[in-house]
Structures are given as structure tokens and as C-alpha cells.
Amino acid sequence: MARSSLFKTIHIECPVCNIFHQVEERVRMSSTIIKGEKIFYEEHYFVCTNNNFDSTMEVDENPEKEKQTKDRKKQEFKTESLDNTNLLSAGNAYRKMHNLLTSGEIVDTRESYGLTQVEFARLLGWGEATVARYESRAIQDEAYDTILRMIKENPLMALRFLDRNGDRFPETKRMQIRVRMIEKLDSCGREFLSRQVLESAYAKFPVPSDFNGYRLLDIDKLESVVSYFAERITELYKVRLMNMLWYADALSFKMQGNSMTGMVYRHERMGIFPIGHDSLIALRNINVHTEEDFETTKYQFYPNSAVDMSELSKNETDILEAILTKFRNFSDMNLVEYIQEETAYKQTSQHEMIPYSLTRKMRG
């Protein structure tokens, strides 16, 4: 029997004993088949915990055996709405496994443009019920998913669809939608564009390899790591940050066989820097202030409260903490000198890429 945990208790008329009382809503991992594939998902169900209820009441034959099976079955029950939630959660588990947007992400995307389900379907030139179906249990095809994803990330793409399908809306509505899209372009469109610059620097590393630590570039994760460090180091400047990013990825690789952010690093004069470090700084979600000196620009990093820290797992924060502890009392120059003594640095030359396999010899 799968382990379950208590989700909450609610007061309802219990269909098991027909009495109003507190019943438990519990969660366990279950599996189901979707499109011929076995999918694991979190299943919710209710349990009648009314001890006064005697489940043997209706049993007349074979009392012992009957009692045991009935006890267990009778105490557990589901409602129609809980069944729907479970189907949705199984569908979303399938979507995650296949890298498709979840129903919730589709809702969020649509709402970010202030559109109803029918309006969103019209904008995309789809059948009017299509969006409603995808926001519930129907799983979108990859081609539809690609379009939804482009609209989600890039308001420019949404504007293009409005140019094409705008005649499906009344004039005033069309104007309203356009205004909303342009607002969204101002807020998150630039984030999308800044990400594209960094992503294009990584287009040469499309598959997991020894150079990216067997993980593809994950910008959400990268932004969380930067914000995590910035929150805990009072004066975090570029050289320190870049070298600490390498230690985070290298230690992650050493301990669990994968880098954390999927970044590719190179041997540089001031230590080990990721490829695209200038476009990294330009990411909208990286909170950086620049100080112009006579001849150089200093970049100081601050935490960004808009960054989702739940991107980081417990294992990952443990790794980041270990690095913070180790380098707490190092000055920026100490850190550079220290990293220059790493095998990964000494066995490579200027601008050469550093394979993660060299981090196995990293000093403890």
C-alpha cells in the first residue's frame, strides 16, 4: 500500500456513515495510464475516521474476512469534484513528463493577456472550445503547445497573432487587447529578449555533455542561484560571483553527476567564468547596479525578490551553503588566487573551455 499523508480535514456529510463530521482528505502517489503510458501522480481521497461507525453492520455472511476488506474500502471515498481534480493532476503529470505546458500554465498565459477562453482561441485561430479543453483534461498536441509557449514567453508573437486574426474581434475589443499586449511587452517582453541573447550563446551546446555538466542551460535556476548568493554576500561583485557560480556547478557535478545551471565555463584571466557572462548580467531578473570608475565598470549584485527561490532543491541549497561557508572569509583576490590553483584551471589555457570531468579533482 502506498504511503499517504494528511492534506486537510473538512466538515461534510460523510457518505460512508451518513453523519456530518470531520473527514480527512489524504494524498498518496498513484499511477494511471494516459495515452498508453504509465503516469504517476498525486491522488487525493477522503477517509471516514468516524470510529463509532461499525462497518460490520451490514455484513451477515463470512464475518471475519468480509470485515477486513470492507473496513478498508468503506472508509475511503471520493467525490466527483475530487475525481476531476485527480484526473487533472494525472494529466498535468503527463504534460510535465512530455515537457508540455500544464493546464494551470495555459490559464496563466491566457489571463496575462486578459483574455477569456473563447477570445484566446479566436486570437490563435483555433476552434472556440479548444482552449477550454486544454485548460481542463484534454492534452494539447505538440504543435499547439509550441504556439502556446511562444505566446507565453513572447508578447511580440501575441501581437503578430492579433495582426493576423484581429478581424475576429470588435474594434474596441481589438484595441483593448493590443494595449494589454504592449503593456506585457514592456514588462516581460524584455526579459524574453534578454534571455534569448544568453540562450543564443548556448545554442552550440544543445545536448548534455561534459561541457555543460550533462544539463542544458536553465536560466530560471541560474537566476535563483545568483539571487541566493546576492542575498548572503554583502558586497558581491562580478569576479566573485562568476567564480562562485563555477564552484556551485562544479560541486553539484562532483556530488551528483550534473551541473546545477547547465552553464559552460572557460579559463579566464580572473578565474573561471561562464560563457555569455556579459549577457548573464543583462538578464532582466538579475539585479545588478553598475558603478563607473575612471577606466572600469564595477557590477554589484543584489537579490531579486521576483525570482522564484523554490527553483532550488534542498540538495542545491546545501551545495550553495557549503560554498558560502568555504569562501566566507576570502577576499575577491584570495578567491581568484584559490581558483587559479584548481586542476581545472591549471590544465587549461586562456579562453579554453573547461570540461566538468576536471572538477572531480577539485579541492575539498
Ligand SMILES: [Zn+2]
Ligand atoms: Zn464517516
